[in-house]
Amino acid sequence: MITKSWGVAAAMISTCCVGLAAMEVRHRRDRTIWVARLEDAQLAANTDAMTGLPNRAALMAVLEARICSGASWSLALTDVDHFKIINxxxxxxxxxxxxxxxxxxxTDSAGDQVMVARLGGDEFALVVPTAPEPTVKLMEHVARAVEVPQTARGLELQVGISIGIAGYTPGLNAVELMRRADxxxxxxxxxxGHSVTWAPHTTPPSHHDVGRRQSRDFAGTAAQ
Structure with missing residues (x-):
């Protein structure tokens, strides 16, 4: 009788263990699905839907991380020349x-060490892990790659970009670095078609020019 009881108990324990194992498998599977969905949501929140590039939110997070690293690096902002005319x-x-x-x-011309992001409209940003001087040479290469004629709606177009570069210096925050590059x-x-590196004497745009630029950008937002 005792042996039989132990046999029943063993069977019950075995059944419980199997049930617990199954529950653990389901829990892990559900957790994997949840983590995957969370990662997908985070990726979507940090990705530009049209180009697949990181967006402004992702860029700002990378800038903050770079600032904490203390390394020498630069931020380049690009703007498509005469984009409103194309639209x-x-x-x-x-x-x-x-x-x-x-x-x-x-992305192709900047290389694997450079983060390229789309800020919106026709503006892009590149986070370059070098000081401004070598960054200028890289941006010249990037500009030439962009200027190769392309086809849109059956028409051949040659589109250029203008580039502003700002090197990181200790004490700068992300917003100020963006302002300098802009x-x-x-x-x-x-x-x-040229690039300009920010310097203390670099003249900021006037209110009139800012207004004109904002009007232009607004006209081009439908391309986002």
Missing amino acids: DTLGHGAGDEVLITIARRL TAMYCAKKQP
């Missing part, structure tokens, strides 16, 4: 095609 004359669909091509060319980019747009 106005060929339509926003053509503008989208141009931006997707530019996103791919920026100021340099504004100066570069006065001579399309």
